[in-house]
Amino acid sequence: MKRKVRSVNLELRTGGLALGVLLLAMGGVAFAEPSGDRPDMRHAWSVHDVNRPDPVKVTADEGKPPSDAIVLFDGTAESVAKNWCDKKGEPTKWKMEDGKFVCVPSSGPACTREKFADCQLHIEWMTPTGDDPGYGNSGVLLHDGAYEIQILDSYAIKPSQSPWKPANYADGQAGAVYGQNPCLVNPARKPGVWQSYDIVFHPPVWEGERLVDPGSFTVFFNGVLVQDHWPLEGTTTWCRRTKKWTRQKEGRLCLQDHGNPVPFRNIWIRRIPSRFANTTNGGPGVKAADVAELRHELAAQSLKFADAAKDPAEKYIRLWESFCYEPSSAVRKRIVPVEAECVKAVKSGALKDGEHRGALQRFVDMLVLGGWMEKGSELEKALK
Ligand code: MG
Numbered sequence: 387m388k389r390k391v392r393s394v395n396l397e398l399r400t401g402g403l404a405l406g407v408l409l410l411a412m413g414g415v416a417f418a419e420p421s422g423d424r425p426d427m428r429h430a431w432s433v434h435d436v437n438r439p440d441p442v443k444v445t446a447d448e449g450k451p452p453s454d455a456i457v458l459f460d461g462t463a464e465s466v467a468k469n470w471c472d473k474k475g476e477p478t479k480w481k482m483e484d485g486k487f488v489c490v491p492s493s494g495p496a497c498t499r500e501k502f503a504d505c506q507l508h509i510e511w512m513t514p515t516g517d518d519p520g521y522g523n524s525g526v527l528l529h530d531g532a533y534e535i536q537i538l539d540s541y542a543i544k545p546s547q548s549p550w551k552p553a554n555y556a557d558g559q560a561g562a563v564y565g566q567n568p569c570l571v572n573p574a575r576k577p578g579v580w581q582s583y584d585i586v587f588h589p590p591v592w593e594g595e596r597l598v599d600p601g602s603f604t605v606f607f608n609g610v611l612v613q614d615h616w617p618l619e620g621t622t623t624w625c626r627r628t629k630k631w632t633r634q635k636e637g638r639l640c641l642q643d644h645g646n647p648v649p650f651r652n653i654w655i656r657r658i659p660s661r662f663a664n665t666t667n668g669g670p671g672v673k674a675a676d677v678a679e680l681r682h683e684l685a686a687q688s689l690k691f692a693d694a695a696k697d698p699a700e701k702y703i704r705l706w707e708s709f710c711y712e713p714s715s716a717v718r719k720r721i722v723p724v725e726a727e728c729v730k731a732v733k734s735g736a737l738k739d740g741e742h743r744g745a746l747q748r749f750v751d752m753l754v755l756g757g758w759m760e761k762g763s764e765l766e767k768a769l770k
Contacts, residue, residue: 424710424756430666430680432710432756437684451508451654458498458639459653461485470496473640480641486649489524495531495643498655501636502528506656507585512649513539515578522577523644525564528587529637532621534564535585535605535613537648540574561607564622569605569612580651581608590618590631591662599662599670600631685712692720698727699737699746706753725765732768743769 422433431438445453458469463482470478470487472494479493489496505528513522524537540560556568561583575581583605590601600620605613620628641650662671666680685708692704702724709717728746731737737746747769753759754766 421752422756424758425677425681427674427677428668428672430677430684430711437707452656455508455654455656456500457654459487459650461651469498469500471499473497475499483649486651487653488649489641489643489647491643491645491647493643495527495640497530497638497640499638501638502655502657503636504588504658504660505586505639506658507587507639508582508652508654509585509650510580510582510652511537512580513537513541513577514647514649522646522648523642524646524648525642525644526583526585527640527642528585529589529632529634531640531642532632532637533587533601533603533618534622534642535583535603536560536562536564537642539577540572541576543572543574561605561612563603563605563613563616563618565624565626566619566622567613567616569607570614571610571612573608573610573612575608582652583607584609586658588661589635589637590633591660592631592633597631681711685709685714685717689717697737697742698724698731699742702728703746703749706749706758710756710758725763729764729768732765 421435424432442454451457456469457465459465462485466478466480466482466487470480472478478496479490480496481488481490487496507526509526511524521539522537525534526537527534536558538558538560543554543559556562557565559568559572560574560581561569561572585606586602586604588599588602590597591599599617601618603613603616603618605611618631620630621632622628639655660671661669665671665673665676688704688708688711692701692708695701695704702721705717705721705724709721728737732743732746737743750759750763750766750769754761759766
């Protein structure tokens with residue numbers, strides 16, 4: 387039976403800083419699985435590298451916020467008092483009504499006490515029924531109100547082009563990045579029916595005076611994708627293309643008071659990493675120096691395993707691992723006699739069939755596949 391053992395678990399690094407190396411030697415013997423394309427200038431890890439850290443486990447039960455979410459409103463007055471305030475930090479005047487968090491017109495926006503940078507947000511809302519001249523205008527405002535995803539009754543949009551119904555313009559309908567980008571499609575429901583947004587927001591990224599990334603919105607409206615990683619064209623506002631982006635890394639989430647008693651429920655948010663935080667595995671934030679540094683650390687850890695290994699097959703694998711992370715002539719020289727030991731062990735039967743021999747076989751196959759080792763070596767022949 388194939389045994390899956392992790393030999394090294396390296397903590398993820400963020401912002402180019404190594405957070406540390408955590409060794410988890412498990413089960414005494416730890417063999418690597420074959421891995422694919424090798425590390426390079428943009429990737430510290432090879433493809434399918436078993437030394438790569440696993441994602442953090444999150445519980446995601448149906449109908450509930452994920453276990454790592456911050457629940458901002460759960461239908462209780464306690465969640466309002468704890469998480470929401472007005473723009474000045476004073477208690478919000480918005481009211482609780484039958485488990486709903488309802489906008490009180492002219493009281494100003496409701497804002498979170500906490501600030502957020504990159505985030506995933508879930509929020510449910512409803513436009514009022516009856517004769518509402520404001521079409522249930524509200525909005526989800528990120529970064530202290532700088533960027534709005536519109537909330538509006540957009541169910542009965544008519545192509546009348548009536549000048550008396552300005553709320554009908556496409557870039558101001560529900561789900562629009564206000565004034566910038568209309569929805570891809572219109573999945574709006576009727577007034578009086580609950581609707582949902584699932585929003586992924588990335589704020590602008592600056593390096594000094596250089597705007598590295600303008601930030602973006604991805605929005606699912608009632609489960610339908612309506613904003614597909616839309617790059618922000620500046621802060622959102624009425625009638626203008628501002629071409630100005632916020633500078634702060636974090637900002638409060640606010641719900642707009644546009645004069646309409648719009649109710650909300652089930653609001654939760656997750657902090658997510660910036661796409662620029664990972665500097666060692668491809669992506670927009672990759673930095674060659676960080677990749678080289680992590681590869682150096684990985685190579686050193688593999689060498690430690692090699693030094694501690696009693697079994698020639700394990701020593702061989704660990705040395706090659708080290709060489710793959712950071713090629714060096716010193717390590718390559720060390721591989722030669724260990725390879726001869728492995729050949730002897732395989733031929734003599736000292737390295738028994740099973741997981742050790744199997745792991746060595748797979749590893750040699752990977753080396754040949756990856757171009758590290760020429761086909762037809764003594765070891766490869768002995769293993770066949
Ligand atoms: Mg609005």
